[in-house]
Amino acid sequence: MTIASTSPYKLASAQDLFALTKPRVMSLVIFTAICGLLSAPGSIHPVIGFTAILAISLGAGASAALNQWYEHDVDAVMKRTANRPLPAGRMDRETALHFGIGLAVFSVVLMGLAVNWLSAGVLAFSIFFYAVVYTIWLKRSTPQNIVIGGAAGAFPPVIGWAAVTGDITLMPILLFAIIFFWTPPHFWALALFVNSDYSKAGIPMMPVVAGRQSTRRQIAVYSLILAACAIAPFMFGMTGVVYGTVAIVLSTAFAFLSFRVALSKTEDPKKMKAEKHLFSFSIIYLFALFGALIADRIILL
Template identity: 65%
Template sequence: MASTAPQIAAQMPTEWRDFFALTKPRVMTLVIFTAICGVLAAPGTIHPIIGFTAILAIAMGAGGSAVLNMWWEADIDAGMKRTRSRPLPGGRMRREDARDFGIFLSGVSVVLMGLAVGWLAAALLLGAIIYYAVIYTMWLKPRTPQNIVIGGGAGAFPPLIGWVAVTGEITAMPILLFAIIFFWTPPHFWALALFVQSDYAKVGIPMLPVVAGEKATRRQIMAYTVLLAPIAIAPWWIGGTGWIYGSCAVVLSALFLILAVPVFTRMREETDTMQPEKALFKFSIVYLFVLFAALVADRVAAYQGWPA
């Protein structure tokens, strides 16, 4: 859906910090981290320079798609309290400059990945960019409350691409890493959406709490948390990891479930501070970081010959 609000004109000088902010650096941290974990956990070896180039290309691709997301949604961001200070709604940059910057980053990232690493990894990177910038941002997000479910695939690509950069093939393990992030995204994002739903309602974005209500959202959070647990443990079950990852996956998934229960069983009160929802959202970030760190630790342990 094309933007219908008036164009936001740049009224203040643009700085390099504004271009950097367009890449969503906080989100980029998680993207880069999971991509690095995919590279380090994959069987086989990769030259450090090639490995660094793969991570750089993934970071550029993720940054480029984030810039295109902000370019397309500048009018929406202007109407939301938590996003209205971004460079475009804040009037610090022309929308055309943001669009061109996003296209440049995205294009260079794919070409760099293809030439330096491999064309299968480059094709996956291109797919991730199109998935986020076009399928999710332009098509799904303004049209369906299931936008986060289907769009979650965009954020699930980095470890898959990192793994393929090393091995040159798609196997069960990288698919499971993709699936972990895919099923993690709905409870992570809907927990956030529960306490910022008024922002989405104000700008007409059909997030699940807005169109289906809190009760349905809480049920969905619980359902996806339950589905996530066996998927997170699956790499251990199939023998792709050892006890370090396996034990972390079990403990972390149990904690995730424990924190999801109060979110599922309660309803918001008038003066509610939404502490269970905020706690679940914050833990979900820790969950993914620790789970993927355990994946790398497991690989290091295997390399050192420690007991599996």
């Protein structure tokens, strides 16, 4: 006789656990962390450097898992997130919670014991900021969610820098500022053409609350602040001409695309070419800008 299982829990697959870490988002986190680590003065043993990046990756994965644990109801409503493990019913919430907390604790302890406790402390704060301050507090309560919450994604280069130097100076703060001010134009450009998803889910993204035209103007303003932050390391003599040239050219292009968005009047998501171009370029922008930072560092060695 076969006894049917009465357990309320679902056995999560390795594939779904991996999906819970948001690997596409994690790739940007890993890249900017590596850039922060490689651009820092001094040197770090390759094994310790690898361990630092691993800890940062696990911390980012923990943040993503805790985010999806809390937002399972919202993800179920939105078309682009409905197939994630929790809303699709392939995993129970308790598994996601335990997985997220376990990864978070392990990543911070690993960073502290293998690298240094300053980088571990910043990593712990970044996980807390994303999971609690952004996900639980800001995201459903204010249209400034992305503005303030952008800090969560801006910590990786700071952690990478601190892993090498054991301190935090002006340069990692500027790297933090670049990602911080890049985040609103990047996500608002996306929100402009998936506005109905956020509205349906009751998330007060800027286009939902302030309207598309106000959001477009704010994108243009943030692009100018971003340009100033991106060029600042070169202007302050912290980088060489390679980074400076790339920063000026890319930031000019970013501002141009942002002002095209600001001048756009279309309300039909299918016709929002300017918004889609900016969103796509914003991803290239950040990868290329931080890549130029490393190229510049290699040339100066």
